[in-house]
Amino acid sequence: MKIKALDHLVLTVADMSATIEFYTKVLGMQLQTFGDNRHALHFGAQKINLHQKGAEILPNAKRATCGSADLCLLTDTPLPEVLRYLQACGVAVVHDDDGEFIVPRTGAMGKIRSIYVRDPDGNLLEISRYE
Template identity: 40%
Template sequence: MLKVNAFDHLVLNVRDVEVAAEWYARVLGMTRVDNVQKQGGPIRTSMMFGRNKINLRPISMSPDVWFTGLSPQPGSDDLCFLTDIGPEEVADHFRQCGLEIELGPVVKPGAQGDILSVYVRDPDGNLIEVASYK
């Protein structure tokens, strides 16, 4: 029986790769990596953090060039990232970055128990939750 045990990567559909990459680097401390695809394909931009990555797929790119879901839309995702700092520090950081806090700090159920979460939106309108375990 098949049983998955982790994510390798996620793909976000974005309006502007440069804007999204700058935001994820500046706000969430991720590292940008640009990869040239085999067979002369376009450069793909990924944001690396820990053992994970997010690929930034420009919404303007044809599904023939970058195989994707049936209804790609920027701003339709909700993502939760974990951090080791507390929610008040997260909220302070977001304010220093000029972001409006959508919600939080609040207690939410995480994958391994209660988490303390703060929510903002990325440039495409995706809901970004940054949380820490109690």
């Protein structure tokens, strides 16, 4: 067997409305409602399914908890523009030890530059662009 791609992942959230608002209004993802009033955030060829804490869909992660994810999301937008946009939206941007907001990292396909923020549950979101 060979895995070829990631289709979706699941985030367990404390406040469904706050999460949906952040991911749709700030990050531009599209809200998708499906099944028995389930919610997902669609972007590109992927989606993030949302589970309400305490009412997770079965089967679910053995230790489903809010704020434990660390995700890297790719953008085509130049990172200085992303940084200005996030700051204009009032989103706190995490800086490194030197006070830098845009930092070099390594992605699945090579060198990237990244900006870090946290969603309403405290999940770490790395917004990156390949060099």
